[in-house]
Amino acid sequence: MLFFGFVWKNILRRRTRSLLTVIGLGVAVAAVVSLVGISDSFSRQFKELYDQRGVDLVVQRVGSSTELNNGLPAAMADQIHEVPGVASVNGGLMDVVSFPDHDIPNVIANGWAPGSPLYDELKIQPGGRLLKPEDHHKVLVGSVLAGNLNVKVGDKIPLYGESAEVVGIFDSKQVYESGSVVALLSDMQQFMNRPGQVTGFMVRANVPKDAMPEQKTAQLAELRKRIEALDSSVAAVPTDEFIASVGPIKLSRAVAWVTSAIALLVGAIGMLNTMVMSVYERIREIGTLRAIGWKKIRVIRMILVESLLLSIAGGTIGAIVAVGLTHVLSHFRETAGLIQGDVAPIVILQGFLLAVAIGVGGAIYPAYWGANLRPVEAMRRK
């Protein structure tokens, strides 16, 4: 018989309690992985929107925590384009709209100038086309949003209280963008009463593709200074830094971790209870093991390995449930345009390791207590 076999039998001895512990820990891990995973997916997608367009810097008004609240003059694009080191500048207006008749809240509405390179990443489905300069009150709709609204090319959708004709349905690699609507910049400026304004500019820098990361960072820092020197009210922020500062993303991350922390705390208490009870009920048995020659460290190892096995089971189940749950949520109409449906492997690993840490951590005190009782004292207990 192996030591591991002995430990495994101890777990199977109390099947119901072991199962409940695994479930409790699994729920905690599922909460962590799914909430943090969704939040992480949100920021990853947002970042990919910029990365796939080669955006190096985002120019916005200084001090704005949410890019939607403040605008910059659209004409500033020419000034920025003149700055040495700038390869291209693209401005746009962004807002969040809803379609209450279809119970769809929080849809991104973009306003882009006709011919803007920002359209390049949109793949128009057959039967549709891109927006032309004369396409006022006409829109492109992302495929996920089109499905949720049940619209096709030629149909009309309500936008800012007016009817807008769908001229094209597009696919995007990001579900975030596939759940959005695109109108002409001039239309959005009118709808939002922000004449001549954009929310910000996406700037691509003239950095050689084979530049070392340190070189690129240094060149972008210099470019940033030159752009910010144009006007003290603008900030030119690297994409990563910009993503990290976006209010909704920060909020979603904070909410995810706070909620996860609560779930983990509940899971940890459950695990601690299980291990304390498990040791307490077996204290006479532990005394016997010590009496017949088992060292304290072996007793501690036995209890910790039991806890580790329960944690691994809980972590695995939790991760599987989280991935499945996220996938299912991504198909709900209310969330289909916001949740990608995948969970980054690093988030799954984090959740799993947390489960192991909770399991082992929750067993340390009972293991130490049980192993350090004098054998005769342990064997006297009922």
Added chain:
Amino acid sequence: MSSTLFDSSQSLLRCERVGRTYTDGEVTALVDVSLEIRRGEYVAIMGPSGSGKSTLLNLLGTLDRPTSGEIYFEDKPLSALRDLDNFRSRKIGFVFQSFYLLPTLTAIENVQIPMFEGSLSAPQRVRRAGELLESVGMSHRTKHLPNQLSVGERQRVAIARALANEAPLLLADEPTGNLDSHSGSDVLDLFDQLHDERGMTLIVITHSLEVAERAERIIWIRDGRVAEEPVNTAPVAHHQRVHR
């Protein structure tokens, strides 16, 4: 009597003015106990309930520590030992009144438990456990759980477990206390066998004179003190019975 297997003049265990007081209840279980057990002896410790005999056994077996005095094993003080667990594993086998077998393990698995602290591989542990169970007449019940064994069989398994690491000393606390007379007799026969054939040193706690008479010597405990030891002629009678 086979005394050629060991040097019976060598001291194995020696107590010098050992005492044990429990501070929570301020109970004094043992007072000023001095005795010596020689290698290869078969000793019974007798006394009424509450006399301190189990306390003495626990101290001799390093399951507890004395509050005064010193216990020597092979002339080395136990208080100086750093690793009592290792010492118990190699030097002492225990047999308890309630057997204390692990309920989720089969007989052969229970016998292997003490061997984890040794150097045997898993297959070697299994082989040795099988041999030990055969030596106590349990080779036909190796895969049974404790609750599938009779009380006598459980105690045999416990004895096999006590022999797992070939310890020179066997401590038994009321080994027949929960057994019927037939099973109890079988267990005592096993003890005789261990003593006669392997030269083991046996210390048996009992309140039964019938059990104590199997031993070469009886140590009487009364009110936590060693009482005057009457001469025990019972072992001669036992061997006469064996050789009849």
